[in-house]
Amino acid sequence: MEKVLRDPIHNHIYIQHQVILDLINAKEFQRLRRIKQLGTTSYTFHGAEHSRFSHSVGVYEITRQICDLFARNYPTKDAHDGLWNDDERIVALCAALLHDLGHGPYSHTFEHIFQTDHEQMTTDIITSPETEVNHVLQKVSPSFPQKVASVIQKTYPNPQVVQMISSQIDADRMDYLLRDSYFTGTNYGNFDLTRILRVMRPYKEGITFDISGMHAVEDYIVSRFQMYQQVYFHPVSRSMEVILSHLLKRAKYLYTKNELQLNGATDLLVPFLTGNYTLNDYINLDDGVLNTCFTVWRSSSDEVLSDLASRFLDRHPLKSVRLAPETKKFVPTLQDLVTQAGYLSEYYMDTNDSYDLPYDAYDPNSQKPRTQIELMQKDQSLVELSAISPLVKSITGKVSGDERLFFPREMLASDKQNDLFSPVYTDFNRYIHNDQVVAPN
């Protein structure tokens, strides 16, 4: 009999195969409960404390629903009709469930500092014989783990299965938009999932959408664009990431210089500080382990480490303003001023750009060509989305986002008149206008 998990987004997650239940119960999958889906975003939207676990089961559920619809409405009759072969269901479901398995705590920042790679880790956890996940998959067949991994790596031969999990409108993106919207309490990521599922259909080269659903697809693209603008690129979350990055950088520097006290949770982090870690070391990491390190470091005798740890734990973000290509030249000057005000600018100042390509038509010359979204007309011919939607056209192929300069909020304080550094602050403020870096007047 099927089992269900209660889920706020999909109401219920239906588990209909023993292998899925066993994967969920595996140690490496349960670990995803201890890693937040949106990292520092919960510092801006306090509701967004959901984990990668809940997103992963959500991606599974959407994939399951797609399989059901395909099996009901587009079952294959012969090998070359481009319709859905329901024998692919299990590999699709497993890949959907496990696609984020290799994520670590505060993934993006952690990887940047410690040179780890969550995609490689996902593959490793699936294919390494030492993991519980691998054992479960092995029970399906010895080659099954590799098959599942190949779907995630996009090398699996059936493009329908690959595109369910990775394309510009896949189960992954659909779940995270709805889920992040729900937990942040914003409405921007809300789109019409059931309508999209209804117009989705398999064809020889993957997945396409019935032309009658054009506006629903358009709405999804715009929702995605809006979520990036309003939630994922939020300056405060990015500021907390900047602090986190500098904090880890400082710890690494101190460790190299043998000045990091190794008490506390730090033991679990040592393999990454030395660059010499095992798969098991990686699996032992989670948000709580990092935060526990920070709690220990808060009492460190190194002032920079201690201050950055406190700023991160207690949510004291850096201030940020927009930076344009023509104002980047002022950054060194501003860095000087920050240094004059007594901050180690290497740790208290940074620039950060958040860019995303909201949608792109296929471009064989692009660095990372994407599968474009195509709509099927009544006569079975295809038309590319941006060719018929001016709204999508307007954001196609354009990176969108902004570059920002981060610095201590204290630099903008207006009550520094009697401060020793008063002229420094005054000078600094000349470069800031309407939340942007500007040429000083």
Next chain:
Amino acid sequence: MEKVLRDPIHNHIYIQHQVILDLINAKEFQRLRRIKQLGTTSYTFHGAEHSRFSHSVGVYEITRQICDLFARNYPTKDAHDGLWNDDERIVALCAALLHDLGHGPYSHTFEHIFQTDHEQMTTDIITSPETEVNHVLQKVSPSFPQKVASVIQKTYPNPQVVQMISSQIDADRMDYLLRDSYFTGTNYGNFDLTRILRVMRPYKEGITFDISGMHAVEDYIVSRFQMYQQVYFHPVSRSMEVILSHLLKRAKYLYTKNELQLNGATDLLVPFLTGNYTLNDYINLDDGVLNTCFTVWRSSSDEVLSDLASRFLDRHPLKSVRLAPETKKFVPTLQDLVTQAGYLSEYYMDTNDSYDLPYDAYDPNSQKPRTQIELMQKDQSLVELSAISPLVKSITGKVSGDERLFFPREMLASDKQNDLFSPVYTDFNRYIHNDQVVAPN
């Protein structure tokens, strides 16, 4: 200018006083981000990963809305008219925000094992001159921290302020029902907040409700009852709590016997193992610290500690069945059988009762007399809720919940025929029928 926080339950949290903003930014309050509101409940309802931080700002927001309504509709004109004096607003708001400040990780279980007391801790954090929260409150007036603490302790002279925060229908309960409902993805805790707020009114002895809102209040009581039955008392969450409790008990035992390896995060836990801790030690604790200890203990050479740590981290709950007063006598026998099957029953078996009083009319002879809910009629006379609601009457003053027996799921396995312990399992199963302990046939 007011600031807002985006919140999935109340849409926006409106912050209109500097003291509130400063309290939210205080280290001790930010720490609540790292403590889950519902502890082990997220093992059953994976969406319920929200923190005590988000609940606390929610309680603040409901209190703010009550103050607004009272100030608009029931402003006091003279000292004895029993109407609302808006000078009480700040103390009410601060008490609402801080009422859960002293909660630690997995509060209930932790307190039980380590003899801490979150209510005392709340008072200590508010009144101790070493905390940031205290400094912020001091700025209002030197006696203000004590005033805020007295509201939380229910000794504050104005009963309206006390009842806003603690009564059978207060801002605390109202927020957690709505919030826990939203994040679990169940609907049971949903009641009509705006209607309840509209019929709420101050009077001399506290807070009452207009008779026209009787059904809305009734609906709230029933919602609360349902949430206890369906969510808070869920056997799987309680099972995970049993494991947690045994895990901490084992660690304490090993520490006493000097057999607990003190590497890793354990340092932060030592003061509690020795029973000798400071306020700062307490503030350093959070869910992540405990989980990090468990990750370390997972590799312990003590098999019980290691196994229980894995069971907790990887969510392998004990099985449970209902236990009735007349079947409690079989527990020792079942304990013997579990021991015979190779388990240390002290760590692998337990009973646990979850009882709650959904509502009670005032009873001066009760151990803990509660403020009853009263409704005001057109002629200003009061009538007690259960006197006019048969639905509420049916659950008034009755504890509700169940007692359960927890044991290793393996005891029920049906595929043990060839097992050495096969007769033990067969015997054990004779005592279990329809998910209850029964007299063996």
Next chain:
Amino acid sequence: MEKVLRDPIHNHIYIQHQVILDLINAKEFQRLRRIKQLGTTSYTFHGAEHSRFSHSVGVYEITRQICDLFARNYPTKDAHDGLWNDDERIVALCAALLHDLGHGPYSHTFEHIFQTDHEQMTTDIITSPETEVNHVLQKVSPSFPQKVASVIQKTYPNPQVVQMISSQIDADRMDYLLRDSYFTGTNYGNFDLTRILRVMRPYKEGITFDISGMHAVEDYIVSRFQMYQQVYFHPVSRSMEVILSHLLKRAKYLYTKNELQLNGATDLLVPFLTGNYTLNDYINLDDGVLNTCFTVWRSSSDEVLSDLASRFLDRHPLKSVRLAPETKKFVPTLQDLVTQAGYLSEYYMDTNDSYDLPYDAYDPNSQKPRTQIELMQKDQSLVELSAISPLVKSITGKVSGDERLFFPREMLASDKQNDLFSPVYTDFNRYIHNDQVVAPN
């Protein structure tokens, strides 16, 4: 290929059989668009303007989902196993869709005045060879219309099919609770549909629920009780019904006396005034036809007819207060006072009781014994709901609702001091206290 209707409650209504599509397109079914589901309730809750059409397709959709679940999880293997035979699907779906087909405008009141019977009308429309609905059903088989009608009349031999449509927890009640909740904008009727559907199961004598879903079923019963208390029994809607009833009574009286001007829409009403109508006359009626009559009557020279028509169209409800068995004896006196104040009390005063049995266990001695709700335990034994739910027990078998006295709001006016009738008003008010009729002091 299946067709879908967009629906705010079920998201989509899935139409998978030509007969269902044809029934929806039939004239007699489309007519339900012009009849409000809740009659005068939209005078109290202005959002509740939804039609019987939308409710009917909703009942169909829930029935469809039940069939899907039964076919997936409980397919019959032999004739006597008490499981689901999916050949019953079509008759169940048609009965679900058509169960309210015979409702007329403002059903309850209209029937009372004109002695029509919507249940008989439903049967007639289904079985009469002159209707489009009958023609569509005939295409399935000549005996099919009668079969569908027998499900609605509860004489169909398969109790599972009958109970899907009519029992204490059927598709009809489930849809209207959710739908009326959504459109009124109240929350009281919200219960956990997907959970209930998951625990529903067929057995020999009909439909039962898995014991694990006890609290979900309990929640549904309480929701239903709450909707009756808060929405369906609302005094203002009942007051508008009183006016409507008196208005139709006056028209009938005038017609009998040959004093009703027969201009305007009245032609469509004449067959009912004479008591001599055809099925087609009945099908021609809808809310708009009645309202159009009232618009015409508003200009009538009969003052009572004209005033009541205006009161109904312009929403000027009568005032009402509660009436208890022991205060009924004062009604004649109050009637006298209303008459003295210049009102024809026959048209301006009334009593009305709204009572409902929220739930009942089976009682063979009851006038209308109901199928009770039973829960199936692990060992397949059944237990009746109120036996294990104190909450349900408290409202089982008890009628709930109140009796009210309706009279012109003007009787309570406090500014009548200089009015000719001043002593009458003063006298009247002595009988009214706390919104109830009381013994005068």
Next chain:
Amino acid sequence: MEKVLRDPIHNHIYIQHQVILDLINAKEFQRLRRIKQLGTTSYTFHGAEHSRFSHSVGVYEITRQICDLFARNYPTKDAHDGLWNDDERIVALCAALLHDLGHGPYSHTFEHIFQTDHEQMTTDIITSPETEVNHVLQKVSPSFPQKVASVIQKTYPNPQVVQMISSQIDADRMDYLLRDSYFTGTNYGNFDLTRILRVMRPYKEGITFDISGMHAVEDYIVSRFQMYQQVYFHPVSRSMEVILSHLLKRAKYLYTKNELQLNGATDLLVPFLTGNYTLNDYINLDDGVLNTCFTVWRSSSDEVLSDLASRFLDRHPLKSVRLAPETKKFVPTLQDLVTQAGYLSEYYMDTNDSYDLPYDAYDPNSQKPRTQIELMQKDQSLVELSAISPLVKSITGKVSGDERLFFPREMLASDKQNDLFSPVYTDFNRYIHNDQVVAPN
């Protein structure tokens, strides 16, 4: 004490002035309960049966919330500071409530056939001394009705008041997007109302938005665009409008020729057939009156009238396909074919374009220059929305929608092989491909 109406969109509508309560109770306002907000759209989205009454109180409520925010955050201190003068509240609230007062049944189509004008009617009802609305407004001051009317006509001197009710982002549009979204059960019109209200602010020339809310405003514009594409321009609703239009046209033609039977509800329509109507005649009209006429006409001896009435009442839409400028030349040929197939093409064929300008920057040369949306930067300078939003830019100043050709669905029937008219159908189908009119191959 304030009164409230329960509302599904805004939860509660707060009524805080006697004049607002009296206006709602006025006969001309109550009439809006009998006119659907979206006309024929409920034929496509069956949930969309809400009335202009509910929309009108919704527009009032949003305006009330804007006034509250302005009064709290931007109160004027001197006459020329461009801030909010709360003395304007009453006129703003009344204008908001009454802005749609003059709408008749199926407004757009009715006006087109009978040359009425709902904007003029709104003014007339407000300013004519014979209406209840006028009497209520007179009580505020003799010139007040005219003042309210001038806000609706956009001639009122305070641009803030005018723009609250009529601008590209006003209370009217905001309510209908949310409300129509809710009742249709689509999600497209959902935008972040509370965020928009928070960033709205008064300034000298009207209303502007804080730059920090740019994406929320952008989201609103896109939502609006989506609702037009997906809901308001839906081909089936437009097809039902085409039928309605032809039906009224036929009635008018028959009346002119003295061939329309004047029984039934038709009396109420006669003044419009003759073109000689009073304000009271207009106020007597509603959806039910028109539908009652159609029920009567359904039995007319004129076959065209009878058929069109049935098509409208029973929802038998014409089929439609897209028409491009370059394919318009085929319309006469297609008309011929329809005629050959036996239809009076004048009544059974039509083209219809639905175009809307989703947003426009101010263009003094435009026929109907619109107030553009401007955002206020930190230094108080303004920037026009499309200048900073590529998404909005992409739909700015471009009409969007499509032109369609409507014809009897039977023309596309594929089972006409043995039909007398078979060659006609074959020929017709050569012009239709991919739901468009095309050059025949």
